[in-house]
Amino acid sequence: MTMTAQANLPMKPPLLRRVLQAFVDIRELTLIVLIAAIIIVMSNINPYFLSFSNFRAVAVGMAPTAIIVIGMAILLASGGFDLSVGSVMALSSTVVAMLLLSGMAIPLAVACGLILGGIVGVVNGVLVTGLGINPLIATLGTMSIARGIALVLTEGFSVSSLPASFAWIGKADIGGFPVIVLFTILLVILFDLAVRHTPFFRQVYFIGANEKAAMLSGIHVTRVRIILYALTGVLAALAGVLLASRLMSGTPTAGNGIELQVLAAAVIGGASLRGGEGTILGAFLGVVFVALINNTMTMLAVSIYWQMIVIGGVLVTAVALDMLIRSKRG
Template sequence: MSESAVTAPQSTRGLQRIRFGVLLNLTLFGLLMVIWGLLAVSTDSFVTAGNLTNLMRQFSLLAIIAIGQTFVIITGGIDLSVGAVVGLSSVIVSMLLVAGLPIPLAIFVTLLAGAGIGAIHAFGVAYMRLPPFIITLAGLTAWRGVGLLATNGFNISGLPKEFSGFSRAEFLGLPSLFWMVLLVAIPAYVLLHISRWGRYIYAVGSNAEAARLSGINIRHTIFLVYMISSTCAALAGVLAASRLSLGIATTGDTWELQAIASSVIGGTSLFGAVGSVVGPTLGSLLLSTINQGANLLNINPFWQRIVTGLLIVLIVFLDQLRRMRRN
């Protein structure tokens, strides 16, 4: 069976994915506009340059992780380790900088370590036949433990001012962290929505056996998505260390849940084969807005978890209805 034998029937499903994604993205954007309008009316500080800048900084790290997570979920997998990878990467880059390595080299080595972690997870999924939930759950605890062991539970300070100052810098009036989201999102969009590798990723999530029979290398695709996810988490760890001016092994605690929530709220199907780059970015911005809005209105922040849970249930329910109509 040729690759065209798989991609041809998938073209219709691809159009359905696009229509569903556009509709959901417009809905999320409209919801964001409503929430921003309510916050602008309800508070005096929401529509201020300082607050909006802080919001962009808050959502940026989550958006980067959520974009990487989306690649994995589209293939029908899950990556529960990203929060631990953030913490470990924060430690790695801080230790390298304190040891005197140049900033670019320290960042490169840290991102390389992140890609290596993703390769380990992919090996467990592709070759050991372990469920993604199990191998990345093991990574969640193991990588957190490695970070704590390396630091003995202490924070790493004394980072170069040039490194720490990056997260506070602005370019064209926007925070540098926001530009980092674009630096990740644009290549991710090209890879997922334009390149043939993107078609392979969707094909694996839709029907792995049919994708294999069409000549798609399933293992290579699995390695690609898990390495992307862990590398994005490693980049978030580097940026978190820059923002905090510290290497902290516990950085990113529970971020894996927020990343999954952002991706799902952004329209990524937990059943696989459905997702985009724009969706999780908007989902991350929505969750960050809810969190900041709760703080500005002096609402108990624990309500954010309840609202997030309800949004996940609603989106998954709508996804199930879409799948039922398609079948």
């Protein structure tokens, strides 16, 4: 090869720059490194951090958030989002508890709770896609309505004294591992594979990247988005059922503020508020990252109020970095 031809070849960036670029582009890899760093640092500060009982408590506590983030990540990829997930979680929790107290069979009560979550999701989808209401306004409204219904039904009190057999869903172990955690991991794996390999969920990314192009290519955007909102509602309701089983009570104030944690985790995991990006695995790792930060601050005796500030700061930072990366790519 002549010197002139060699001079015209594009120069490869330095190895360090390529490695750093890989960390930026592959969000899952970045989160795995950050999670490992937190574990290493905290294990030196507090030996209890590495204990099985601590990891068990963290895993059980983050399970409802991890289930909800599945739907939120898919919604964000389509260009939407849902602020009502925490309220749907609380409403489903209280309704299922009240049905159980009335003598309804556990499978039927759980099915009613999931259907209720799906109905709220469909309402969100119709408001956003059918009536063209901004997702922020639409889901903010249903968030208030769902929470209000939960409070009206219970008069603000938790619904307790549930059948003992209902506790199995949220408290049982298999081989020393909580069923609720194993079930959550199974859901994450199934939905991650579905999003990566099934035609229906691949449409989500086309819609989020360019809605008009998706419509011209034959994708029924309205129908897909309504299904996604319904799915998000069902997953939020499922999280509420599992929480009610673990606490053995339906709590109308459950999930208050969880929508912030879910959004933060999904964005940290690689989802974009503009749509077209994100994975279920990345969103799940984002939940793990946020849960470990909360656990770290608790062990360091940081006030719960400061924890809210930190999570808000993490969300703003993640969105800012996402916008910066996008502008650099552009």
